[in-house]
Amino acid sequence: MIKYDEIPPMFIKALVIFEDKRFWRHHGVDIIAVCRAIYRNIFIHLKERDGIIEGASTITQQAMRAVFFDGRKREETWRKYIARKLKVIIISLLVELLLNKKRIMEIYANNVYFGWDAYGLKNASLKVFGKMIDELNDREAIFLAGLPKSPFQWGMNEEDLIKYENRENVILLRMVKSKWIDRDRYIEIKNMPRRVNIIK
Numbered sequence: 001m002i003k004y005d006e007i008p009p010m011f012i013k014a015l016v017i018f019e020d021k022r023f024w025r026h027h028g029v030d031i032i033a034v035c036r037a038i039y040r041n042i043f044i045h046l047k048e049r050d051g052i053i054e055g056a057s058t059i060t061q062q063a064m065r066a067v068f069f070d071g072r073k074r075e076e077t078w079r080k081y082i083a084r085k086l087k088v089i090i091i092s093l094l095v096e097l098l099l100n101k102k103r104i105m106e107i108y109a110n111n112v113y114f115g116w117d118a119y120g121l122k123n124a125s126l127k128v129f130g131k132m133i134d135e136l137n138d139r140e141a142i143f144l145a146g147l148p149k150s151p152f153q154w155g156m157n158e159e160d161l162i163k164y165e166n167r168e169n170v171i172l173l174r175m176v177k178s179k180w181i182d183r184d185r186y187i188e189i190k191n192m193p194r195r196v197n198i199i200k
Helices: 009-019 031-045 059-068 078-098 101-111 121-129 138-145 158-177 183-190
Strands: none
Touching: 009 059, 009 101, 009 138, 009 158, 059 078, 059 101, 101 121, 121 138, 138 158, 138 183, 158 183
């Protein structure tokens, strides 16, 4: 079981900037993200007939989904999807009343599915890099933070690695834009070694 203080700080920063920028301020549901997702799904994705592709799940919701509903992809009807989504939201709101954000981050780090049969950050670190989490450099921590977003979407071959690298760069650029890091730190992180062990 990973404790909050054992989670690499850069993993936390990368996860928050990529998945849930208002994590430290909201109470389980990010109303701004929900409104943005509704707008984009209705007026952009449905109009272009490419389906509902943008969600608004907070880190809390993702953690609760992993604990209570298994975070893997599933085939389900819209009715079942909406019912599950509402249950996750209700549980998340209750959990936010009972637990602090650090404890919620611990739950996320220990339970979320990262792909390749790896549940939790510790297992993902061993699977992807062959390292314990305290051995990760900042670039590797950022790479791992990008994996739980649709971990079943891509495999892990040379072509897919390019997609993961693009996601890693998106996270870094968001950090620069939000002034969480400066350009020098961006370049420093980009130059750090990162060898993925499960390339096929």
